[in-house]
């Protein structure tokens with residue numbers, strides 16, 4: 109399985125790099141405000157997972173700088189995702205709400221729809 113998944117993963121990363129979407133042009137001041145509005149978000153993900161690539165591409169297209177948490181690189185992220193989110197599936201968006209409660213959003217389509225409202 110690894111022998112099939114590894115080259116497909118590299119190909120996905122290469123295509124993503126070559127056909128990288130453009131970010132909107134904003135002034136430094138507006139970008140700072142956009143960054144502040146997404147500071148409560150973290151994306152639990154893997155570099156070559158196609159659904160994660162799709163989500164990261166949408167983030168780039170929207171010009172959003174959301175913290176990326178690689179669940180294979182850091183064991184504590186993987187454990188936190190499973191323990192608190194309920195499953196290991198990525199991408200998953202961790203949303204820390206104003207009252208400090210946490211929402212774990214799992215579907216890439218839902219994540220992208222949710223993130224779109226932070227772009228301006």
Ligand SMILES: N[C@@H](CCC(=O)N[C@@H](CS)C(=O)NCC(=O)O)C(=O)O
Nearest residue numbers: 157158159196197198199214215216
């Ligand atoms: N429908 C989901 C699919 C996500 C998905 O299948 N992710 C894979 C990696 S590409 C995964 O995490 N599989 C391991 C698991 O579900 O435990 C989405 O659109 O986000």
